Amino acid sequence: MLELIVISTLNGVLFGMLLFLMASGLTVIFSMLGVLNFAHASFYMLGAFFGFQISRWFGFWPALLFAPLLAGALGAAVERFGLRRVHRNGHVAELLFTFGLAFAIEEIVQIIWGKSPVDFRIPPVLDFPAFTIFSTNYPAYKMFMLLVSIAIFVGLLLVLKKSRVGLIVQAALTHPHMVGHLGHNVGRIFMLVFGVGTALAAVAGVIAGPALVTQSNMAALLGPILFVVVVVGGLGSLPGAFIASLLIGLVQTFAVSMNGSLEGAFGPLGPAYAQSWLADIWSVTVAQIAPIMPYVLLVLILIFRPMGLLGTRET
Amino acid sequence: MSELTSSVAPPYPALSEKLKFYGIWIVTALILLALPKVFSSGGALTTFSLIGISIIFSLSYNILLGQTGLLSFGHAVYYGLGGFLVIHAINMISANKLPIPLPLVPLIGGLAGLFFAALLGWVSTQRSGTAFAMISLGVAELIASSALILRTFFGGEAGISANRTKLFRVFDWNFGPQIQIYYLIAAWTLLAVIAMYALTRTPLGRMCNAVRDNPERVQFVGYDPHVVRYLAFCFAGFFAGIAGALAAINFEIANSAYLGALQSGTVLFSTYIGGIGYFIGPIVGAIFVTVLSLTLSDLTSVWQLYFGLFFIAVVTFAPGGLTGLLMMHRPLLKGGTLGKVLPSYLMALVPTLALVAGLVLAIETIIHHTVNPGDDPNIKAFGMNFNASSPITWIIALFLIVAGFVAARLTWRRLAQAWDDALSAAHERGYHA
Numbered sequence: 001m002l003e004l005i006v007i008s009t010l011n012g013v014l015f016g017m018l019l020f021l022m023a024s025g026l027t028v029i030f031s032m033l034g035v036l037n038f039a040h041a042s043f044y045m046l047g048a049f050f051g052f053q054i055s056r057w058f059g060f061w062p063a064l065l066f067a068p069l070l071a072g073a074l075g076a077a078v079e080r081f082g083l084r085r086v087h088r089n090g091h092v093a094e095l096l097f098t099f100g101l102a103f104a105i106e107e108i109v110q111i112i113w114g115k116s117p118v119d120f121r122i123p124p125v126l127d128f129p130a131f132t133i134f135s136t137n138y139p140a141y142k143m144f145m146l147l148v149s150i151a152i153f154v155g156l157l158l159v160l161k162k163s164r165v166g167l168i169v170q171a172a173l174t175h176p177h178m179v180g181h182l183g184h185n186v187g188r189i190f191m192l193v194f195g196v197g198t199a200l201a202a203v204a205g206v207i208a209g210p211a212l213v214t215q216s217n218m219a220a221l222l223g224p225i226l227f228v229v230v231v232v233g234g235l236g237s238l239p240g241a242f243i244a245s246l247l248i249g250l251v252q253t254f255a256v257s258m259n260g261s262l263e264g265a266f267g268p269l270g271p272a273y274a275q276s277w278l279a280d281i282w283s284v285t286v287a288q289i290a291p292i293m294p295y296v297l298l299v300l301i302l303i304f305r306p307m308g309l310l311g312t313r314e315t
Numbered sequence: 316m317s318e319l320t321s322s323v324a325p326p327y328p329a330l331s332e333k334l335k336f337y338g339i340w341i342v343t344a345l346i347l348l349a350l351p352k353v354f355s356s357g358g359a360l361t362t363f364s365l366i367g368i369s370i371i372f373s374l375s376y377n378i379l380l381g382q383t384g385l386l387s388f389g390h391a392v393y394y395g396l397g398g399f400l401v402i403h404a405i406n407m408i409s410a411n412k413l414p415i416p417l418p419l420v421p422l423i424g425g426l427a428g429l430f431f432a433a434l435l436g437w438v439s440t441q442r443s444g445t446a447f448a449m450i451s452l453g454v455a456e457l458i459a460s461s462a463l464i465l466r467t468f469f470g471g472e473a474g475i476s477a478n479r480t481k482l483f484r485v486f487d488w489n490f491g492p493q494i495q496i497y498y499l500i501a502a503w504t505l506l507a508v509i510a511m512y513a514l515t516r517t518p519l520g521r522m523c524n525a526v527r528d529n530p531e532r533v534q535f536v537g538y539d540p541h542v543v544r545y546l547a548f549c550f551a552g553f554f555a556g557i558a559g560a561l562a563a564i565n566f567e568i569a570n571s572a573y574l575g576a577l578q579s580g581t582v583l584f585s586t587y588i589g590g591i592g593y594f595i596g597p598i599v600g601a602i603f604v605t606v607l608s609l610t611l612s613d614l615t616s617v618w619q620l621y622f623g624l625f626f627i628a629v630v631t632f633a634p635g636g637l638t639g640l641l642m643m644h645r646p647l648l649k650g651g652t653l654g655k656v657l658p659s660y661l662m663a664l665v666p667t668l669a670l671v672a673g674l675v676l677a678i679e680t681i682i683h684h685t686v687n688p689g690d691d692p693n694i695k696a697f698g699m700n701f702n703a704s705s706p707i708t709w710i711i712a713l714f715l716i717v718a719g720f721v722a723a724r725l726t727w728r729r730l731a732q733a734w735d736d737a738l739s740a741a742h743e744r745g746y747h748a
Contacts, residue, residue, distance in 0.1 A: 096630045231450060
């Protein structure tokens with residue numbers, strides 16, 4: 001039991017940190033540009049596929065550097081030549097633009113790399129068990145993922161709290177119009193923020209690619225969870241996104257490792273109609289409902305705290 | 316007092332206007348009746364049936380997006396649940412020999428959609444704007460994932476099927492042949508379209524528009540925007556349920572794809588491409604997108620990519636959709652200045668087509684090299700034959716893209732100029748809309 005708790009906590013924190021790598025960019029982009037980037041998870045996927053391709057040609061370490069740069073440049077270009085144009089047509093058009101973009105990116109990835117998973121391997125340097133708890137070997141690559149995401153988290157925190165750009169971004173989180181009034185080159189800051197945000201998502205893609213499955217549907221699988229994180233944390237709140245990322249990471253990981261069901265809990269004491277009418281609900285295990293846990297959490301949060309955990313802004 | 320009411324209330328419509336208004340519906344009904352006589356092939360009937368379902372679904376979506384300003388990414392939930400409930404209802408009716416004929420069954424789907432919209436809507440519509448969009452996505456994922464877990468009701472991956480011909484019969488119609496299903500769908504489409512049009516004319520429909528445009532003011536007037544959004548959501552769910560029910564009757568099966576993200580995306584695409592600003596927009600969009608997806612899938616293997624790119628182009632360049640584009644020309648047509656723009660249109664058309672052709676050529680060539688590199692390089696797309704491995708193809712594609720782009724920019728700028736001139740000329744003559 002203790003083994004399960006330790007391993008699940010590690011995995012949950014890891015998944016949560018990965019989610020936060022993406023959610024942080026999404027939140028900052030939303031706060032500044034007022035548009036929720038529907039294609040954010042697509043940049044995560046692009047990061048994974050760019051990483052796969054570059055690591056094939058030049059090795060994993062160049063991939064870790066260049067894939068996010070490439071994806072970030074693409075993101076900046078999307079902002080400069082796409083979103084800025086669509087901005088005139090209102091927020092709905094902006095959101096729909098990114099929605100169409102997500103659709104198109106998935107199709108393009110399918111055309112280039114196919115529908116089946118690609119063989120994106122863990123670099124041999126990191127392919128060993130880092131330590132053994134009880135009887136489980138914990139892979140070093142997962143520790144590496146954790147370290148990278150924590151390092152980026154700390155770096156992001158320092159940039160946001162200490163640097164001048166960070167101050168502007170922070171100001172834009174709460175008073176986006178005032179920042180513009182103060183005479184900053186809002187256009188360039190927007191492009192930069194969009195580029196950095198998508199690059200962060202791509203970093204998550206490169207480091208998650210070898211550990212999870214690199215496939216053309218990975219954006220569609222992760223995207224909705226990402227939006228749940230942002231809404232649960234409170235739209236536009238970075239600390240909220242952090243808490244929600246960890247919460248969802250832990251909830252999902254713990255749910256996956258549990259095997260209990262109502263049938264098991266009640267045993268022979270279960271009512272007779274449970275076997276026929278409620279057979280599905282009665283016999284389903286916690287592990288089976290793990291994929292819907294984030295959405296259940298979303299509905300619960302909406303009922304009890306519609307603004308999200310730390311949210312203050314209406315829209 | 317009488318002066319005030321006469322200036323506030325619209326004038327009572329004249330007989331000719333009434334005739335015109337009711338005439339449109341009667342003509343529509345006659346066209347629907349006559350369509351199978353003109354196009355009697357089985358494929359045409361199937362297409363018409365799909366279009367009818369899509370029209371109801373898109374119009375129900377526009378109650379949310381166009382009229383109340385709620386962007387939903389999970390509208391297919393109510394469509395799908397309506398479909399599933401109807402399949403179960405058909406099975407139950409035929410098992411128990413209940414005296415319910417098939418034409419009434421779509422109502423069950425509508426009520427199912429209404430029930431689930433009423434259940435899930437209260438939480439979803441608490442927020443508007445971006446938050447609502449994300450919440451609708453989350454709720455949709457919740458239902459779609461649950462559908463795969465609750466196997467008894469949703470039938471897992473395979474779905475559940477029913478036999479529509481074994482129900483209680485009236486007029487000796489067994490609804491086996493597609494033509495009878497076509498008439499069933501056409502009748503329901505007409506009914507639903509009239510009902511949804513009527514909804515836009517009610518005080519509730521007007522309050523929906525007010526909530527879309529200025530929710531704060533609505534609160535000051537004494538309405539609760541949340542309640543108005545909730546009611547609009549329930550109506551949208553009801554009509555989506557009818558559409559889902561008709562789809563389930565048409566295919567005699569309901570599976571988890573009915574509830575999925577792709578279905579929600581498709582209805583969003585067709586509504587927005589048609590134009591959300593006008594009542595007729597989603598109808599145009601439903602027809603256009605259904606026909607486009609059926610024909611494009613014959614022409615090329617990656618039609619979804621073209622579809623996505625087309626959607627992006629509409630969002631970027633024509634946010635009013637196809638109907639918005641057409642309606643833009645109304646003042647010019649009335650003012651008689653449309654002729655001034657037409658030459659510029661023709662001039663802009665040539666490089667734009669060249670650009671599109673170049674892009675298509677490049678995409679098809681790239682696809683040939685990535686998807687099936689070992690095959691015969693002489694490929695066929697959109698009815699054109701070309702050699703994918705010859706450098707000439709690459710040069711032509713590149714030339715078309717670059718030259719087309721440069722020329723299109725120039726000609727579109729000229730078109731904008733000519734457009735402004737024509738519009739101000741029309742305004743001078745007193746035509747503003």
